[in-house]
Amino acid sequence: MSRKLMSLVALIVIVYLVLCAALFVFQRSLIYFPQPGTLNAADTLVKMPDADIHVSTREHSGPKALIYFGGNAEDVSRNLPGFAEAFPDYALYLMNYRGFGGSGGSPSEEAIAEDALALFDQVYASHPQITVIGRSLGSGVAVRLASQRPATQLILVTPFNSLVEIATRQYPWVPVQWLLKDRFESGKYAAHISVPTLLLAASDDQVVPRASTQRLLGHFPKGVATIRVVPDSGHNSISERREYLQWMGDVLNR
Template sequence: MSFRIRLVRSRPVKLLGNIAMKCWAFSGAYVLACFLLYWLYGGVFAFFLLCFATTVVAGILYHTEDQLLYHPEAPANSRVYVPAPSMYRLPYQSVYTRSGDGTTLHMFFISQPPDKANKVPTLLFFHGNAGNMGHRLQNIVGLYHSIQCNILMLEYRGFGLSQGAPSEEGLYMDARAGLDYLNSRTDINTNEIIVFGRSLGGAVAIDLATKPEYSQRIWCLILENTFTSIPDMAALLIGSKLLQYLPLFVYKNKYMSLLKIRSVSVPTLFISGLADTLVPPPMMTELYKRCRSSCKRILPIPDGTHNETWHQSGYYQNILSFLNELRENPPARELSSHWDIDHI
């Protein structure tokens, strides 16, 4: 769904323009006030007033970061209408669960026929930063039929029909709630749970896999076109190298995946669309290199774009091949060796 790429590139520019205008007007008024106060009362009072102004501007920027990252209302009506799997003739249950802080989350559980639902893997799907989970159903159809798996599609807080507002810690909490839900079911094979994350969902999946109490429940991890961190993406999208020198506390959302991937020990497949113009493919390569799993593979897909890599030939076959090899040769996580880089 290409609208998400355009949204992420164009909307930040517009928002930053609005923020800049507000900050410019605010700063101009304060500079004038400081000058007058300096002339009338001296520099000490003006200095403290200037510090206050700087704090207010920083606060405006800090709390606007959510608008730059999360886009649950694009396209229009995404918060009220979520396309159902039945549109693609998929059997499903519309499920509600509660996250760790009590936030109600909406999910779709799509099951294989009853006679084999407990004999196949179950995939926990984390989507990107815009729209809702229903916008990913075409990809889900391919996974359902090609991989022959059950699928739980989770809708983060503030997206689709889920309650609340998105935040980094909130999304991490929601991911844990999704895995807890799967482990509560008695009709699936909980020994083969796949955690899949694309783009922002990849950062959510990485965090989940770093938690020891949750990583032991994950059979394998699949990451597609995800980034190293939000500070890295901000420097790239805004085009200013100065952002690289800002302290981390300036960022409300950090998603430090490159740092966290070092703690991931579960088998991991990195799917990298080499035609991705939003998240640079070298970020996926860097994540792959830093991952310390004893069983990891990177799958470069030459014509894969950010949101449509799954359209490319060989996509599902290579995922299935990864899962079959994993089943036939279960890796020992304590080993340091890993699989070679594969190409389609």
């Protein structure tokens, strides 16, 4: 091998390693895209040792509550009007991740998981029947929470089996399995779920492959989870379809 070729190969390797290092250092900025809360809604505060977590809330007396975890770039407060109309018998708690909607701190999988547990415990004190809903990234938060707390029902919207699978698809040239910190391994937690679970998939999801959702479904104990595919919908447009709230309502309003 000539010296010039060796120098070129060395340069390519150095550039590749630098790119991998940059992705490792800045990876959370590629996962989480904090949004300000735009809807003027009542707030519930969850006080964590290192941050105050804001939860967009619609109070309602009675035993039933809904806790919602949104996507990685979602203003969850925008769901309040639709949820309030579709689920009138439920108190609504839509958690703003750290850095989102006025919440303090910076998002990470472990921090969000701890915040979710604290929110559940706070809501459970007055609402013993809690349905947990998670969309996209939030499906990873929701399934982990439901494996650790006595949720009544679980609904996962455009869910994936693990974030490693999705990141590998987006960055096939990067050793994602070695670099990724926040892995959201939903399949691992699904195996411990025993409450009725609905998976809502988009017919034309451009972000989460159907195969990943099917793998997640396969990790649930037999008879626990079912999947329904919302027609003519994509990853971001699924909530615009009539079936989105209707099929959730089939579960919540029984």
